[in-house]
Every structure is written in structure tokens, then in C-alpha cells.
Amino acid sequence: MAKAATAEMIATAEHVFREYLRDRGLKYTRERQALLRAIMSSDQHFEAEQLLLSMRQSGLRIGKATVYRTLPLLVNCGIVKQVQFSNNAVHYEHTYGQDPHDHMVCRRCGRIIEFDAADVARLRTILAARHRFHALSHRFQIVGLCEPCVQACPVATRPILVPPVSKGRRK
Amino acid sequence: MAKAATAEMIATAEHVFREYLRDRGLKYTRERQALLRAIMSSDQHFEAEQLLLSMRQSGLRIGKATVYRTLPLLVNCGIVKQVQFSNNAVHYEHTYGQDPHDHMVCRRCGRIIEFDAADVARLRTILAARHRFHALSHRFQIVGLCEPCVQACPVATRPILVPPVSKGRRK
DNA sequence: GTCAATGCAAACATTTTGCAACTCT
DNA sequence: AGAGTTGCAAAATGTTTGCATTGAC
Numbered sequence A, B: 001m002a003k004a005a006t007a008e009m010i011a012t013a014e015h016v017f018r019e020y021l022r023d024r025g026l027k028y029t030r031e032r033q034a035l036l037r038a039i040m041s042s043d044q045h046f047e048a049e050q051l052l053l054s055m056r057q058s059g060l061r062i063g064k065a066t067v068y069r070t071l072p073l074l075v076n077c078g079i080v081k082q083v084q085f086s087n088n089a090v091h092y093e094h095t096y097g098q099d100p101h102d103h104m105v106c107r108r109c110g111r112i113i114e115f116d117a118a119d120v121a122r123l124r125t126i127l128a129a130r131h132r133f134h135a136l137s138h139r140f141q142i143v144g145l146c147e148p149c150v151q152a153c154p155v156a157t158r159p160i161l162v163p164p165v166s167k168g169r170r171k
Numbered sequence C: 001g002t003c004a005a006t007g008c009a010a011a012c013a014t015t016t017t018g019c020a021a022c023t024c025t
Numbered sequence D: 001a002g003a004g005t006t007g008c009a010a011a012a013t014g015t016t017t018g019c020a021t022t023g024a025c
Helices: A007-023 A030-041 A048-057 A064-076 A118-130 A147-152 B007-023 B030-041 B048-057 B064-076 B118-130 B147-152
Strands: A080-083 A091-094 A101-106 A112-116 A133-146 B080-083 B091-094 B101-106 B112-116 B133-146
Touching: A007 A030, A007 A064, A030 A048, A030 A064, A030 A091, A048 A064, A064 A080, A064 A091, A101 B133, A118 A133, A118 B118, A118 B133, A133 A147, A133 B101, A133 B118, A133 B147, A147 B133, B007 B030, B007 B064, B030 B048, B030 B064, B030 B091, B048 B064, B064 B080, B064 B091, B118 B133, B133 B147
Parallel strands: A101 A133, B101 B133
Antiparallel strands: A080 A091, A101 A112, A133 B133, B080 B091, B101 B112
């Protein structure tokens, strides 16, 4: 996610979402509106759980199930996109009004670098045509080491693997 | 996964795995050997659970935990690769001795088409250099519709989303 | 008023962990 | 012998579901 959306952008997204819902007989509830706004206002990649927490910390009363039920709607109508950095976590980012981009993920520090997806999209078209495939979208991600990490430790040929970190509890 | 490995290939992979383990003071147990062989002999993408089941059906006594603990080792030493088709499932494939490839995934029927990754790797190098990033690998996947699916139903503009399928139980 | 959505808790699937017994080196 | 490994069952995670109540249109 590069930048938080402007108020106008959010308004437009709300319109899009609303249309999407109406078209299939679904309702534009206050919870869905609140989720959309929270997501559009953010400039970060996020997980479902995080989103839930941040909304509750903002004083909003919202259930976990609602978050899990709403995210797919936003993905389907194209406002939000799923991204997968490491395993063990599904991340989301809002893409509405953003330039298409993909990500480079640093294996050592986890830094995310976004880059323009135009070249990738172009290649995807060529490859799809070559296999008589009808491309609709792609997922692309470059894994490696960012410059600062290489500078900090140029000797470590083998990248450091993310240590298994559990969240709380256990002896 | 394009093809099952030949006996020689498996032997070589065993050697590689053994070295990898020895280098870090780990042991080449019969369970690890059995897992490696099963994986190398397969020509399919697979999930952890599937692997466990197929090994047990072959009469091998092996614990679930062992499978989950061994897969990361095989991934780290480069014999196995994780691939992620849809959400809700981590798939693996053995890549040792296989040509580098990426996947196209049909949204409607789930068919997987493999294609040579050379062009993608080339692009990845260019992109990485442009951002002073040190690329080590990539994940690429083209999502869309395969030819048969388009032929079967050319009218459906909106791709059919995988219906939420739970495995057994519930009301 | 009707039909869909919400929140909660319970159910689930998947993966991880502790631990005692066991095995590779 | 000793350090790492195994299997099992229990724990933990992340996500989904049933259901009664609430709310949007």
C-alpha cells in the first residue's frame, strides 16, 4: 500500500462498493461502511485480525465474523487485494485508486518494496497467449535481500530464515 | 510438477539432502528418507495431509508431526518448493532436477498449467536491479481461465469464484 | 415487513508443541 | 553415550458456521 486514500477517493470507493452490493441484493450496512473506510484510510498492508483490533480500538463495535465475511466482498469488487508475503499470514491491501504494483520481500528484515506492475502485466499477456490462457490477474513477488541488509552483513551467503515465532503463551 | 524423478535423480537428491542435514548436525533418519523418496517419486502437487495419507497407505508408519517438521527442511535445501494456488491450502512440489517453471491457474476448473520461468526470471533480474534489491527467487502465478473453460461458457464475463467447500461434517 | 447481516460462541482445519521413548552417528 | 528425532496427543491459530437478534431497504 503506497498511500492512504483521499476523502474523495473514499467516497468514490463507497459508491463502487454500494453498487456492487446492490447489484446482488446485498446491504450496505454501517459495519461494511466502517470497514471500507478504515481500510481505505490505511496506508499499510494488514491482516484480518489487525483490522479487527484497530477498529475496536477506534471504539467501533464489530464482530470478528463480520470482518471475515466482508473482506471477500471487498476483494471481489476489486477494492481490496490479497497479498501473500511469507506463509502463515494472509495480508490485504486496498488497491482502489492505486497504481498496480507488485512486491519485493526482504527475507532478512521483512521490508516490502513496491514496484510498478506494468512490465509484469506485459509479460503475463505474452505468456498467457503462448499457452492459450485467458489471463485475468497475476500474483508476483520477488524474494531476496534489500540493500541495507546486504550492506549490514555481506558475508551471509545463506539468507536467514524467518525464525518460527509463536504469538504469546506456551512455556 | 512435471514428472516423477528417475531412480538416479532420487539417489542424487538423497545425497543432497543428506549433505544438507549433516552440515548442520541433523540426522538422516529413515522417516526423512521415506518422505524424500515419496515426494521425488510423485509427479503431482501435494499438501502435507495428502502426503501423510499416501505414505500411510503405502504401509509406512509415520507421524503427522514428522511430515510437518520435515517439509521445511526439504524446502530450505531446495529440493521442494512451496506453491500457493488458491488460498486455503499450501501446496508443495519437488523441483529438484526439474526445469524452473511457474503456474497459470484456471479460476473456474482449477487446472494448473506450467510454463517455463526463464522469462520471468529475466524480468525479475531487471526489476531487482532497478530497485537495488538482491533477488534470490520469485513467486509468480497467472490467474485466469483456461481455453476449455472459455469455450464451454464464453458468456460468463465474471469468473466463477471457487465456492466455499468445507470438508465433511457440519449440520 | 422481509430478507440479509451481525455478534457470539462453538466448530473446524491446519499447524505447532511438549514430552517420553527411541535412533542415528 | 549423546544429541537429535519420532509419534502421540494436546494446544494454538486462523477461519468458518449456526443461530437468535438486529437492521437495511
